[in-house]
Amino acid sequence: MPLHPSPLRILGHGARPGVKEAEAALVEHYPRLVRLAYLTLPPSLGRHRRVLAAHAAVQRALHGDARPLSGSGAEGVPAPRSGDSPGDGPHTAAYAGVRLRVVRISLAYGRRPRWWPGRVPAPSALRPSVPVVRGLRLFPRAGGMDEFALDRALADVPAPVRAALGLRLLESLSDDGTRALLAEAGVGDPAASVRAAAHVAGNDHDRVRRMLRSDEFDPCTVQTRPSDLLRRRHRVRAGAAALVLLAVSGGGLALSADAGTGGSRSPFPASRVTVPGGALDPAALLRTAPGQWADTSRVDFSAWPPRGGRTDDRKLLERALGSWAGPPADATVTTTPGTAVVPPAQPPRLLFAGELGGEAVVLFHDGGVRVVRYAEPLSGKGSPALDFARVDDADVTTAAALAVSRTAASARYLLAPWVAESTTRDLLAPDMPARALGVDGDGITASVPRPEEGGGCLSWPVMQLRSSERIVEKHAFLVTDLGDIAPVHLTHTPKPGAGAPARQPREATGPEALTGWARTACSLEGLRHSGVRAVNNWQFAEQPLPGTRSRADWVCTRADTWSGPGRVLVQFAEPATSPTARAEVVSDRRNTALCSRFGQHVVAGVHWRSPTGSWYVLAAGSRAVKRIEVAGSVRGGADGPTLAVRAPRGSSFRVDAELRDGGTMSSAG
Incomplete structure (x- = not known):
């Protein structure tokens, strides 16, 4: 692996005073400087080139004046921390100067000349020059979904904002120190960049700081993969052919013609995405044995066997995997909040491949975090569709069904292999018995009515499913459609009893639970398409009403999302002539732990x-x-x-x- 960094300036007897201290500071704190450069550099470079450019920016920081900020010196340099801070030693001022130059060089990548490519020419001393790595692709280790979401958010803001975020959270500079450094680095409006960085960080600076210090943003701890081997082989052959042709012709015209007719062109389309590890090979798809769900302690999507009439259709599976890795320009792509739209990192698990509602549908599970649905029209006319949903830590209830086909009025679901009985009911008709729901041999239900969107909330259909006794005895539960691939699990926590211990959430299939949901079901309307995993109705108090013999219920309806944050509606249900009269929403709180086990x-x-x-x-x-x-x-x-x-x-x-x-x-x- 030939790795040729840009040469550093030779420091002779006439070197400027302080250069040795700057070099020592750079070497000692190299990882933190490279992380700051990586954060500032434009994500459009791609992770491989961004890693190399981050190292180049730090190594080039000795090409010129390595003096600290004028006036403020090393203001804001953090105190010693596990040997990773310049502290107050002899290298503090030198470190501040090196840091300034790293930021200046990293920002210059956004001002490159058009032929680099870019927009505005940068000074020659700051022009990008990266180490050379042949035959390998380098990229930081993947973090979690939160880190990925942060990286996506940072890609949408300018480089000065990313630099300001790094200086504030990684370098612990004050707002004034950050503005001063950005001004010396050539940023036109440093105050606006600092304000925008504060908006990106939000109110939880510690959480964002932890994410920025994770492996996702660490270009010093990288993974390696080979580059496109077929493309390299094609280019080598093309180069050899060009040399032979040049030798035979004795001139450069033939070489030019060969290059112009595709001598170095990739054999794959430009939009083709290369994913390591055979993740896009239909033959490598994971397939669970049909009876494994009854013999495993992990009862979730990993226990689903592949079902459907086209599970062996290699061409369909290739199109589905290829579209997942690189969605076509005309594809309709939907995601639940907090779900990454990235290619699979390893071969996914096949859950379903078949025909339904005039479409060929494929369902994948990527091993823990996501379910992906691919659909294409059987007629060949129309565009494919991709739906990404987050389903990490699913269980018997939240992994019980997936929407395979959906219209405005109804949906059909693929049920988990452990679902032994399926029925439907209306939450606004709590006294009506459940109705049988037909299921075919592949586990696909008949059409289930969907709650009407934007209507008068005259009904609220749900599915009542019962798990096989091989999983748990007499376990029935409710799920409802809120517009995502995975339906939402509905539960109920009874009102407190006199002297009884605190109640725990339970399945919402009993008379008391159904009566409570009849008063609050319409509040689910505001939770559509928000990545909700489960909703619990907690009757936390019962209150005598003054001047009457009646009592009112206080209900906390908590919606938990797959990504973590919750939404809470506190509702007041006074006695009413109708069992479905809507409760009054007293409070609507978002991103709160209220009414959960962490907010009791x-x-x-x-x-x-x-x-x-x-x-x-x-x-x-x-x-x-x-x-x-x-x-x-x-x-x-x-x-x-x-x-x-x-x-x-x-x-x-x-x-x-x-x-x-x-x-x-x-x-x-």
């Missing part, structure tokens, strides 16, 4: 009008709430988990609660 306490309040016309502020909390108080234009307090205070209509208030363990919390809305 909740308190909320609402304005309520009694049958006599009097207005109240009602508040209620979960079982750990010891006392509730309201403040604002309404004041009052009460011991226990509920409170009712007379209050004018529309009055402003805030609810605070004291917990039994001495903690406090405020209302969810």
Whole structure:
């Protein structure tokens, strides 16, 4: 592997004072400088060239003045940390100067001349020059889905913003120090770059900092793969043929003609994607044995056997895999939030290949994170479609079905091999019995009505499935269609009992659960196409209504997504003449742990009008709430988990609660 870095300037007796210190600082902190350069460089270079360019940018940082920032010196250089920081030693100022030059060189890659290619010529001293690596492709080790999503987000922002993010989070510079460094590096509006970097990082700087320090952004710890061997072989043969032709003709015209007619052209289309490890070879697809689901402790998509009438159709599987690796220009591609649209890193598992609804459909599982659906029209007219869905850590319920075919009004599902019984029911008709659902020999259901989008929420169809007794006895559960490939698992947590321990979520198939979902099912409308994995209805409090003999339920409806963040609706369900009367949404919180095992306490309040016309502020909390108080234009307090205070209509208030363990919390809305 010939690796030829750009030569460093020879340091002789006339070298500028401080150059040796700069070289020492560069060598000592080489990995962190290369990481900063890699982050700043444009992702359009590709990972291989970006790795090489990052090393080149750092190595070229001694080509010129390696002085620190004017005025501020080494401001913001972090304190010693596990031997990875310049600290306050003799190399601190030199490190700051080297860092400035690394940033300046990395930013120059975005100002390259058109023939490089690029847009604006950079100074000759800053022109890109990368090490030469023949026969190998280098790229950092893959991180997780969050790191991949961050890399995709960074690809959409300018280089100065990426540099600002690295200086703030990796180098721990202050906003002022970052702006000063970017200004010296030639950035036109450094303040705007710092603001944009803060927007990218959001409120969780520590999380983004951890991701930037992961393997995904480490060009010093790389993986290697061979380059396109067939293309290299073709080019060698073409080069040899060109030399022979040149020798025979005795001139350059024949050589020019050979090159112009494709002597170095790849035998594959330009859009063809090369994926290592045979991941796109239909013969390498993983296929689970039909009965393995009953003899494994991992009951998820990895236990699904391949089904359908075209599982041996190599050409169909080739088209599906090729489209996954490089979607055609006319393909319709959809993804659930947080799902990576990248080629498979290894041969995926085949779940289904068959014909349905006028389409040839293929379903793949990539081994842990994603399910991919490919569909092409059987008529040959029309465009293919690709759907990517995140399904990591799926289980008996969340890996129970996948949508194979879908129209505006209905869908057909491929059921897991452990589903022994399938029925349908309407959440808005809790007293109606479930209806049988037909399933063919491949595990494909008959058409299941879908909840109407944008309608009046007159019904909410769900599937009620029962697992085989070889998995678990008498285990029935509900799933519903929210527009993604995998349907959403619905559960229920009963209201607290007097003196009973805290309840845990359970399947929503009992009378109490179905009655509760009848009041809150229409709130699922706002969760469509958002990558929801499961939704739980937690009846966290029951409150007597003043002036009546009735009681109202407080419900926390929590939607958990496959990518992690949750959304919470706190709902107030007062007695109603209709069993399907909608509960009132009191609070809508996003990206919160509320009402999960990591946020087990909740308190909320609402304005309520009694049958006599009097207005109240009602508040209620979960079982750990010891006392509730309201403040604002309404004041009052009460011991226990509920409170009712007379209050004018529309009055402003805030609810605070004291917990039994001495903690406090405020209302969810």
